[in-house]
Amino acid sequence: MYQRLRDLREDRDLTQQDIATLLKVSQATYSRYESGALDIPSSSLMKLAQFYKTSIDYLLGLTNNKRPYY
Template identity: 70%
Template sequence: MYQRLRNLREDRDLNQAAVAEILHVSQTTYSRYESGVLDVPSASLIALARYYGTSVDYLLGLTDNPTPYHK
């Protein structure tokens, strides 16, 4: 999961501070999410999935299909 978060961020040429701002957390906190030191809260996972246009299952590594689910 943590590598996926980093890959998605880097694919969009974002730094950790930019993603941290989206999640309303510090850059240090986001860095800890990416490194696996801290668990990512479910609200943040949902926000990241919406921002990146994917599913939470993809972020968590439960599927390799990045296409989001339909509502």
Template identity: 65%
Template sequence: MFARIRALREDKDWTQKEIADLLKVNQTTYSRYESGDLDLPTSALIKLADLHQTSIDYLLNRTDRKEPYPPKKK
């Protein structure tokens, strides 16, 4: 998982600080998410999946399909 969130960030040439600001955490916390030293909270997983237009399962390395799931019907 941690390699995927880093790769997705680097593919877009974003810094850890930029992603940390979007998640409303400091850069050190985000760095610890990427290194695996700190578990990502569910709210951060959701935001990262939305940001990178992928599924949480992809971020968690449970699938190799990057496409997000279709949204829930209202």
């Protein structure tokens, strides 16, 4: 479901643990976010969008435009 999260992470040569640390969750929790087994809290989506310099809409697959709205 969240292939873009994985792609963005791998494009930067980051591990799931790296992103889990950023979000202050366990690696297992972040893995479930990436697989779609667990919904990502809005606060985590905001952190990920800021970190990757993109929009939440892009992360969720609602747009193909990577540029943030600000």
